[in-house]
Amino acid sequence: MPLTVSLFGQLSDITGSNIIEVENVIDTNSLINNIKERFPLIKDNKFAVAVDKKIIRENTLLTEQSLVALLPPFSGG
Amino acid sequence: MINSERYHRQMILPGMGIEGQQKLSNAKVLVIGAGGLGCPVLQYLAAAGTGKLGIVDDDLVSLSNLHRQVLYSVADIGKSKATSAASKLEALNPDIEIIPYPFRLTNQNALDTISGYDIVVDGSDNFGTRYMVNDACVILGKPLVYGAISKFEGQMTVFNMPGKDGQSGVNYRDLFPVPPGEMEVPNCEDAGVLGVLPGIIGASMANEVLKIIIGFGVVSTGKLLTFNALTNSTYEFILGDHSDDYIVPGNVDAFMQANYDWNCALPGAGEIAGKDFFKMLQNPGVMVIDVRNRGELPIVSRFKHVNIPLDELADRATEFTHAETLIFFCKSGQRSRQAAGLINEKFRDGKLIYSLRGGLNGLDQQL
Numbered sequence: 001m002p003l004t005v006s007l008f009g010q011l012s013d014i015t016g017s018n019i020i021e022v023e024n025v026i027d028t029n030s031l032i033n034n035i036k037e038r039f040p041l042i043k044d045n046k047f048a049v050a051v052d053k054k055i056i057r058e059n060t061l062l063t064e065q066s067l068v069a070l071l072p073p074f075s076g077g
Numbered sequence: 078m079i080n081s082e083r084y085h086r087q088m089i090l091p092g093m094g095i096e097g098q099q100k101l102s103n104a105k106v107l108v109i110g111a112g113g114l115g116c117p118v119l120q121y122l123a124a125a126g127t128g129k130l131g132i133v134d135d136d137l138v139s140l141s142n143l144h145r146q147v148l149y150s151v152a153d154i155g156k157s158k159a160t161s162a163a164s165k166l167e168a169l170n171p172d173i174e175i176i177p178y179p180f181r182l183t184n185q186n187a188l189d190t191i192s193g194y195d196i197v198v199d200g201s202d203n204f205g206t207r208y209m210v211n212d213a214c215v216i217l218g219k220p221l222v223y224g225a226i227s228k229f230e231g232q233m234t235v236f237n238m239p240g241k242d243g244q245s246g247v248n249y250r251d252l253f254p255v256p257p258g259e260m261e262v263p264n265c266e267d268a269g270v271l272g273v274l275p276g277i278i279g280a281s282m283a284n285e286v287l288k289i290i291i292g293f294g295v296v297s298t299g300k301l302l303t304f305n306a307l308t309n310s311t312y313e314f315i316l317g318d319h320s321d322d323y324i325v326p327g328n329v330d331a332f333m334q335a336n337y338d339w340n341c342a343l344p345g346a347g348e349i350a351g352k353d354f355f356k357m358l359q360n361p362g363v364m365v366i367d368v369r370n371r372g373e374l375p376i377v378s379r380f381k382h383v384n385i386p387l388d389e390l391a392d393r394a395t396e397f398t399h400a401e402t403l404i405f406f407c408k409s410g411q412r413s414r415q416a417a418g419l420i421n422e423k424f425r426d427g428k429l430i431y432s433l434r435g436g437l438n439g440l441d442q443q444l
Contacts, residue, residue: 006312008303009227010268018305046257054315055252055301057322071303071314073253074225074232076270077114077202 003031003062006069014041029059031068047072080172084126092293098126102173104290107131107194109182109210111158113145113275114200114224114282120148121283123166127290129174130166131194134158135181139438145272182206184337187213188329196286198222200279204256209337211236211249215325216332218245220289220298224275224282228268229306231278234316235285238298246298247316254323274306348414348434354404355380357431362401368416369407375437387412394423406433 002021012018015035025031028049036043050069051060062068079098081088088098104127108115111134122130138146138153138161146158153161159177166175178190182201187209191197197219199210207225214221214237221236238246281302288294301314326332349357357363358380365382368390385393387407397403403420405413410433417432424430433439 009230046253046255048252048314050314053313055317057317057320069312069314071232071301073204073257074227074230075202075204075207075257076226076268077110077112077200077224077275 001064003064003066003068005031005035006067008047008070009072009074011042011045011047011070011072014045015039025062027059027061028056028068031062032070035070045072079126083170083172087125093291097291097293100290100292101126101287102128104196105129105131105194106196106198106286106290107133107191108198108200109133109206110200110202111146111148111162112136112142112200112202113226113270113272114279115198116146116148116162117276117279118198118200118283118286119162119166120169121280122286123170123173123175125283125287126170127173127286129176129194131176131178131190132159132162132166133178133180133182133190134162135179139441141438145270145275147276182210184209184213184333184335188217188332191219192217194219196220196222196289198224198282198286200224200275200282205337207249208256209335212325212332212335215245215248216329220246221248222282222285222289223249224278226270226274226278229271229274231274231304231306233278233281233285233297233302233304234300235289235296235298238289238296247319248325250323250325251318251320252301252316254320271306274304277304277306347429347431348410348417349404349431350434350439354433354440357402357404360402363404364397364400364402365404365406366397366416367407368405368412373408377437382406387416390416390419391423394420397424397428400428402429402431404431404433406436408436409438410434410436 002023005020005022007015007018022031022034025034048055048071052067084098087093106122106127108118111132136158138149138156138158140154148162148165157179159179163175163177191213197214199221201207220238223236224233236248285297288296299316303312326335367382367384368387370386405416407413413432417430421430
């Protein structure tokens with residue numbers, strides 16, 4: 001079962017979609033590495049990571065049901 | 078003396094009354110940035126009877142602001158946003174005090190400016206100001222109503238909200254500990270923004286200010302709200318606890334000495350503006366490069382230049398071999414700074430490399 005990842009702001013410009021699916025990842029670190037390999041431009045971006053709508057700071061184990069979101073900062077006003 | 082006719086429709090609300098209106102009348106709110114977000118925040122706070130409103134903005138009104146910065150009209154073009162906004166708001170509500178600060182907020186003047194207010198609203202348009210305002214609010218213990226937008230999406234929350242236990246709520250650095258790198262995130266000028274989006278996010282920010290002042294409802298602290306104007310999808314992300322991953326300058330001295338202007342720090346390359354730019358054009362060996370995409374408006378005919386879009390620059394760097402001085406420009410000065418940084422890395426000390434500060438927008442304001 002692939003995991004669904006929501007992307008916000010300029011990250012979705014890089015992937016071409018605001019939702020992507022990622023297979024075979026056990027935690028947030030492996031998920032982010034997987035996404036960076038598929039979309040190398042994401043490497044240059046800073047973003048916050050949320051699992052099940054909670055911002056996390058440390059590597060977090062994922063289940064098939066986990067909802068992951070990547071949120072970059074916006075500067076516009 | 079409260080004008081009960083003006084405020085009647087909100088004074089009859091449960092939880093408001095004359096007491097709530099009096100709290101508003103006593104409140105002092107500083108709005109940083111009188112742009113897309115600042116305009117609706119200011120309008121609603123002035124209309125609601127906020128006793129003292131400060132407006133910080135060093136920018137001038139331009140035609141390309143008018144699709145989203147709804148306080149201004151054509152007659153304001155070229156005038157200070159802070160003073161233009163103040164005169165519009167005085168006409169809307171002469172019973173409140175409105176103070177324009179038509180200068181750029183820096184770490185040298187921020188603490189003085191902010192300390193006279195109870196609540197700070199950040200509607201600025203750059204990361205340097207956002208991190209500096211956050212740190213100032215942490216040092217001074219002021220709640221910070223935060224909103225930010227990009228293209229069709231917005232973020233909103235209240236940072237540094239004092240809790241009942243005396244502890245401050247999470248701040249901007251708990252969410253984004255480290256500022257993004259040079260040009261990582263495009264601004265409204267380079268990425269575009271739907272005009273109504275800052276209206277929606279800004280009205281929501283004004284709502285948070287009112288809830289903090291009056292003390293009713295639930296303030297959006299500890300959670301980041303996001304909104305997508307194309308899909309109407311909204312999310313709430315729980316922000317958790319304070320992070321250990323960052324350092325806010327711990328005292329006034331450290332704050333005053335911190336470097337918040339990293340956006341302008343271009344090692345080896347510099348920025349030039351207006352007069353110096355035109356002077357430099359007279360020098361021999363100067364090459365001027367437009368790094369905007371082909372066909373981007375306005376068309377520039379005032380000075381000689383070549384067009385090499387930013388994403389082709391690295392491959393075409395050999396075209397600069399014979400020039401002694403390179404000056405890059407774009408619409409706002411953001412992409413050209415990126416270009417100057419990129420090319421400077423290629424040539425190191427071999428050339429003088431500049432970016433036109435403020436881009437074509439900046440030149441327009443001076444001519």
